[in-house]
Amino acid sequence: MNFDFSEEQQMVRDSIARFVQDDYDWDTRRAIVASDTGISDTAWQTFAELGWLSIPFAEEDGGFGGNIVDTMVIMEEIGKGLIVEPYLPSVLLFGGLVARAGNEGQRSTLIPSLIDGSTSGAFAYLERQSRFEMTDCLTRAEASGDGWVLSGEKVVVFNGANCNQMVVLARTAGDQWERDGLSLFVVAADAEGVNRVDYAMMDGQRVANITFDNVSLGAEALLGEAGAAMATVDAVVREATIALMAEAVGCMGTLNAKTLEYTKTREQFGVAIGSFQSLQHRMVDTMMAYEQAKSLLYKVVCEYKQDPDSADASINALKVLVDRNAKLIYGEATQMHGGMGITDELDIGHYAKRLMMINTTFGDARFHRAQYMEKSYAA
Amino acid sequence: MNFDFSEEQQMVRDSIARFVQDDYDWDTRRAIVASDTGISDTAWQTFAELGWLSIPFAEEDGGFGGNIVDTMVIMEEIGKGLIVEPYLPSVLLFGGLVARAGNEGQRSTLIPSLIDGSTSGAFAYLERQSRFEMTDCLTRAEASGDGWVLSGEKVVVFNGANCNQMVVLARTAGDQWERDGLSLFVVAADAEGVNRVDYAMMDGQRVANITFDNVSLGAEALLGEAGAAMATVDAVVREATIALMAEAVGCMGTLNAKTLEYTKTREQFGVAIGSFQSLQHRMVDTMMAYEQAKSLLYKVVCEYKQDPDSADASINALKVLVDRNAKLIYGEATQMHGGMGITDELDIGHYAKRLMMINTTFGDARFHRAQYMEKSYAA
Amino acid sequence: MDIAFSPDELAFREEVRAFFDEQFDDELVARLRSDNFKEAICEWQQRLHKKGWIAANWPVEYGGTGWSPTQKYIYETERSERGIPGVIPFGIGMVGPMIYQFGTQEQKDKFLPGILESTTWWCQGYSEPGSGSDLASLKTKAELDGDHYVINGAKIWTSYAQYADWIFVLVRTSNEGKKQEGITFILVDMKSEGIKVNPIISIDNEHSLNEVEFSDVRVPVENVVGEVNKGWTVAKALLAHERTGIADVAQSKRNLRLIKQAAEEEVNGGKRLMDDPGFQARLADLEIELMALEFTELRTLAAMSAGGFPGPESSLLKIKGTELQQATQELRMETAAYYQGVLPNDMDPEVLGHSWTHEAFRNYMYGRAATIYGGSNEVQKNIIAKYVLGLE
């Protein structure tokens, strides 16, 4: 039993932390989010050069061959720095789908360009009506000659506004909500018939609603076996969910640290507000909430490392706990910062908004609690 | 709109409060609970003499003709004084059933003796398997000649150990859980074939498990129409539930007052513990919890007064709120009293145990929340 | 103990409903959502004034409605149920009562009509960058120079300062004695030289808050309300006024209604959100707390009508009311799932997802301030602990 990080993991952690400190301070981040694209190409290029984009990929695909612990380390730092560049949608979702389901040709075309930063990917899976049910898919791809014709609409596609490639979840057989009959397709963002409406989310992400109007796809666009997408999607989303929870833990830790610092310096009634016992006890509660979330993340990571298929109930549990504890932490952070906590200028509110988005991504706490209950208590 | 009490109501309230202060102090109450029967005949006789036992009954039955507000006033004081005598099981349940369902003969036999204290009643409705579902009834009464033969077992009968008369809920037709086919019978505690196992509950109540072994009952034992008991039971339990909630509010108010007093006098670290800000804020929370419970009780009482049938969802709501707020209040009272809070000697733990029993009586919070949801949100 | 409405009260309710149905028309609703918010809200308030319903909390002699607590309750319930905005508080709710309570006849004559007629827009100069909950530590200085005070300093969190004609300000006129002494309540024309309004963008990406800087702003001494150096008395009276009605039960009830409506349309895996037991349980817990709070408010109203004034008990309404507002806003956000995160912009929200999610976002974000302003909930707890529970 150990909870230690390898030397490489510590190095990656330190290098991202150093990047945030030196090149991604709060004003820089604000300027990036306010820019046209909402992300920084320079920053992304740095990620590529420092090798961070290669870490989750297998060595035979040109990657570093990292495991879930490496991903956790990266995402926790991304959370601490509130980094807005699309590591999750591009590397973990798009890249994860290609790496798992792609044939050698697809992998060798796409993965190197993801690693060098020239391809920016997205995964289009949500639909207007689907809420958290991935199989609720009305977008259809009909076989046509050797290839396919894709029609439908995907919404709130993370990195949808900036990606040049995307994987689209579409139905090639079966009815709405059916698990079988779903397939994955690689689609270029500038393909004919692809139309995007770009917009911003409260956490700074640039997303898109994307319509596919009889988009012609070649046979090589199909990723994996037709009709059998969900096994791949589940595996990739499972890993991405753990990654997202690591990001949440990073956000929560930083929020606590910043709030603690603030209570030590902000004076009211002639003393630092951190000297008020009622606030002290609440700071202890937020500390415990953070430690508990981190502990459960470690449990999930250890279980997943031993056997990815065994961790699902624990992942559900983690989503539930992170939801509750994040709410406590960002609620207290906002309240203790007083008026400052609700200004756009200060980072506090932005950490809160990122945590809110994380809580709703891949299913909210109620969805995951129901899943946990189904797995644990069904007769 | 007014929340005022009538002069009579204020007089009753004051007279019970005076009784508790003069004749029912903590040591007296402890001695009563430790006595053989666990209740005081002297106290009960006082209740009769002061007219409290007559208040809910109609004037034509020899009662005072009080309404739900009168009952609320009495029960709140009973809660404050932690009075262990069986007002709820004898007057409100047994008496309520007789008053509602009884014919003139039954009413004129039983109610005067309830009012003068010579009859002590109980309502035997729970069964070993029934949990909170009143219709889950396996006890059966078979027609036999003019009368009936009663067989089965009832458990945790409030005042079961001391009553001399009881109303028994029994099935004369239908299957377990069926609402139709249930009937009420008046049974003397010393009838042949009635066997009692007496025991004490944590709140000091003396209850009994009662078996009925082919108990022969005359035709006059049937209370109300055969097979149609549930309308009466629902009406009586509805009113008794409001009464019980008033008792809970009385307990909660007294617990808060005692705890507040304690925090002002108990010194630690050279100052009264009530001077610690973290405790102050928690005392504010318990005060708010009490006020909220009281407000919802008032809402229920006002609605019930306008139309008894309209108040059911609000009664469900009140059970849920009282459960939660009572837990907060007795939890904090225990914690703030430190070691003293967990001694048998001090009253604090006994208020807590009474509130725990109240919370489970007539259905717990989960049961009532489910009922509320069914009434409010069913498609 | 009775809550049945009398025939008169039922008739009043009909009158309120008819008035709202007629006067709060679609055209006005559209304008309130447009860039012309100020003009539209003033027009609405003028319609209320014409009806005689602008000043529910004022004494009749100054133009108040003379409503009973039940009438106030009826009016507020009907208003909030329709999502009709409340009267902008700074004039009618705040400075007006201070002027008729503490002001001179000249001040009453000069300022009250403009407040009642919504022709003067007021804003509030209380908090300062360094003083949040510790209001009395304020540093904005007013020095006497002949028959003028010269004000220097800065106020913060000033809502709608960009619209305001006048501002009421707490200033320090003396450094002697306790910090609560030496404070003065003074009225300042926003057109005065030396006033600068710096916008503050809040987390909802909106501009309603501001910092107001004072550099050698000259204000005539006759603009002092109450006694010089005794402004703390005025300040406290105003805060108690601010707390009443802050529970806003009716608004939370409306939000719950809208949540249920949305949850009947929202579907997950073919099942309505409204049928999800976990969702129902959370909704039930909120409804139940709110049912109770509504009666806590009624009990307070009833006690006030029996000759009372908003006392420390109003702190309870503030704490519980704002907690429930926030919990309700949060549930509404979660009902929107991913769409909760869509930042309001020029596009039709229906194009992006749902029509109601922008309102949910704005309410939620704006609502974060409710536990902070008007005396933070922590300060309210201190007030209850001290003045109600007697804990020191």
Add this chain to the structure above:
Amino acid sequence: MDIAFSPDELAFREEVRAFFDEQFDDELVARLRSDNFKEAICEWQQRLHKKGWIAANWPVEYGGTGWSPTQKYIYETERSERGIPGVIPFGIGMVGPMIYQFGTQEQKDKFLPGILESTTWWCQGYSEPGSGSDLASLKTKAELDGDHYVINGAKIWTSYAQYADWIFVLVRTSNEGKKQEGITFILVDMKSEGIKVNPIISIDNEHSLNEVEFSDVRVPVENVVGEVNKGWTVAKALLAHERTGIADVAQSKRNLRLIKQAAEEEVNGGKRLMDDPGFQARLADLEIELMALEFTELRTLAAMSAGGFPGPESSLLKIKGTELQQATQELRMETAAYYQGVLPNDMDPEVLGHSWTHEAFRNYMYGRAATIYGGSNEVQKNIIAKYVLGLE
């Protein structure tokens, strides 16, 4: 980052299981529930001692097990899962470590064997009627008279004083300096003249607590552990020891397992309680917090094995662990519905309702003390605020 057990650890687990299966036999279980609790628990501890497993937290040189954190975790998990009682803490867990850390060679020789062999029953004299969380305000006085101290005063909340052969006591030997100075840690023979044990009945109707009065009790000076007037150092070390293991995750896990078992049998209106979504949700929330706490405990154990000692972080385990214990006990009570209220008596619980409800009652009631003793949770929060968060 890895939690897989090594082959050696798996073999150890098998050894633990085999030992428990063989040695914790039905006859012993029955005796533990009988009036002969003291004799039975001592015999059990002697079986553990014979196996070499009595002192998991002691250094090997004094008779400790030398277990790694993982082994301790395995042992505790297996023990709690079976509902096997932990070692009575006063000797092995409390006074023993103080004696080998601070005691003289003579004291070690005299007292440690009886502790390891469970032939001496110890109890704790810390709290006083006037001093709860403020332990240092203690007033029990020890005055030097030749080569004896003469002790006068009273201690309270002393568990099992009625069984005890010896008591370790904090006494005041000086009134000079801060209140933490002038305290001495001393060992007293319970057979000494002038000791009186007054039972305290707790809310579970049981007698395990006592008040212990001291009237001119003479104790030889050589019974002082550590330095005279420096007992506070000993007292604090002991409290940190007391906090480790107090989270007792394994016990809460066992309780959750028993709750689920009961909820599968309990039926309402024909539906299993286990299938009620509201019940499931509450169960899930507890399980989830507990899953997290188990890893918080493991992280703490791992940090300790990397050379650490139980620090202020152990306060977190105490707070969260006791909160979850109580929440679990509460849910178990509610699962019993009406039967939660049945007071344990001489009748077979099965006759009255369910067989397990008496255990639920006792656990719940006894568990109320967990947030109070060992330094109340409020004191733990003060400790974390000060020593971990650096808030003063």
